[in-house]
Amino acid sequence: MIGKSIDELKVGDKASFTKTITETDVYLYAGISGDLNPAHINQVESEKTMFKGRIAHGMLTASFISTVLGCYLPGPGTIYLGQTLKFKKPVRFGDTITAVAEVISADQEKNRVILKTTCYNQNDEVVIEGEATAMPPKKA
Template identity: 65%
Template sequence: MKGLTIAEISLGDQASFQKTITETDVYLYAGITGDNNPAHINEVVAAESRFKGRIAHGMLVSGLISAVLGVQLPGPGTIYLGQELKFTAPVKFGDTIKAEVEVVEKRDEKNILKLKTTCTNQDGTVVIEGMATVMPPK
């Protein structure tokens, strides 16, 4: 399985992936990374926060962007060079997040793409926005 080459990609091309974030996802992520911040795993402490309950790790949610890039656009063989992220709203357990990417810049001579990255919840609220830089497969 091979992803799209830069020649096969056009400005404006888009792809997306959608997933419901579960309590299990958050606990697995906390265990893998060691990020046991009470905001994510302690309901009693999190209930007293500005979010009034536990929220998913921002980096867990932003990982859905990686899924789009590595599986769909450009797809398998893509090298992730960088990602700018802005976390604009919390993600609660049970939220369904749609990660979307759109090609906004092509540097054919360097084999580099820039893609606008956006994650929205089931209500259409943007929870993450940013820009990814990738090298598609040759």
């Protein structure tokens, strides 16, 4: 299976991925990444922070954008070239996050696509926003 090529993409195309963040997700990410910040894994210490409890790693949440790009839009074969991110709200254990990518420009000559990337929680609040640059797959 191959994703959409540059000539199949148009401004306004959208795709999304939704996942509920679990305590296990956060602990596995902490172990894989080495980010053992108490804000993520220590309830007692995290209660002393401005968040008043544990939060998910921002980059764990942002990784859902990669899922959208690599699996849905443009899809398999896509090369993820860059990303800007603004972390707007904390993500807590049990939050259901939807990552959305929307094509905002496509350059056929350079085979590049720019996508608006936004992650929302279950209350439709923006938790992350940014832009991704990707190289869609070429048709065989």
